[in-house]
Amino acid sequence: EIVLTQSPDFQSVTPKEKVTITCRASQSIGSSLHWYQQKPDQSPKLLIKYASQSFSGVPSRFSGRGSGTDFALTINGLEPEDAATYYCHQSTSLPQTFGQGTKVEI
Amino acid sequence: QVQLQESGPGLVKPSETLSLTCTVSGGSISNYYWSWVRQPAGKGLEWIGRIYSSGSTNYNPSLQSRVTMSVDTSKNQFFLKLSSVTAADTAVYYCARAGALDIWGQGTMVTVSS
Numbered sequence: 001e002i003v004l005t006q007s008p009d010f011q012s013v014t015p016k017e018k019v020t021i022t023c024r025a026s027q028s029i030g031s032s033l034h035w036y037q038q039k040p041d042q043s044p045k046l047l048i049k050y051a052s053q054s055f056s057g058v059p060s061r062f063s064g065r066g067s068g069t070d071f072a073l074t075i076n077g078l079e080p081e082d083a084a085t086y087y088c089h090q091s092t093s094l095p096q097t098f099g100q101g102t103k104v105e106i
Numbered sequence: 107q108v109q110l111q112e113s114g115p116g117l118v119k120p121s122e123t124l125s126l127t128c129t130v131s132g133g134s135i136s137n138y139y140w141s142w143v144r145q146p147a148g149k150g151l152e153w154i155g156r157i158y159s160s161g162s163t164n165y166n167p168s169l170q171s172r173v174t175m176s177v178d179t180s181k182n183q184f185f186l187k188l189s190s191v192t193a194a195d196t197a198v199y200y201c202a203r204a205g206a207l208d209i210w211g212q213g214t215m216v217t218v219s220s
Binding site: 001032034036043044045046049050055087089091094095096097098099100101 | 141150151152153155156164165166167168200204205206207208210211212213
């Protein structure tokens with residue numbers, strides 16, 4: 001099973017700040033790494049698919065990069081509505097797995 | 107646009123079988139993988155498994171002995187059964203359209219308790 005390790009677990013930030021969350025895979029997963037945002041009592045929402053492809057309707061301040069084992073999600077110019085928990089997810093290898101989550105507090 | 111809706115009992119007794127349905131509306135279930143994901147309260151996401159519209163399945167080895175997924179393309183529905191449940195199976199259960207999980211249902215809370 002591929003283990004995804006996110007860093008940090010928690011981040012307290014101010015509006016307009018740039019935030020970077022990293023996700024490291026225990027073995028190479030190519031580019032099949034996806035990022036989700038989950039707000040309390042809501043289902044997760046896809047932000048970035050296949051490492052760097054923005055999902056339809058997602059604000060341009062969200063971007064992703066990486067391949068192989070190291071990935072990052074960047075939020076450029078954090079907005080108050082970006083307070084949420086962010087998860088990475090790999091679909092290369094079965095079982096599919098998720099990172100433990102990064103909570104972003106504003 | 108495609109929408110997913112989970113349905114099923116919110117309360118299941120220990121040792122019994124949890125049964126959930128995911129109904130796909132606004133599009134066809136055909137030619138896609140469909141996943142189940144669960145989330146215990148205050149915890150992270152766990153991939154349970156996936157089913158292709160043809161009926162082919164892949165399960166998480168941690169649950170494989172207890173999980174069965176099926177699909178009914180005529181009704182645009184797919185199903186999850188989890189047998190011999192315990193309190194550890196208490197969670198919000200989501201269905202989602204797989205590879206990148208681009209569409210999710212709203213989730214349904216299932217509590218395992220006598």
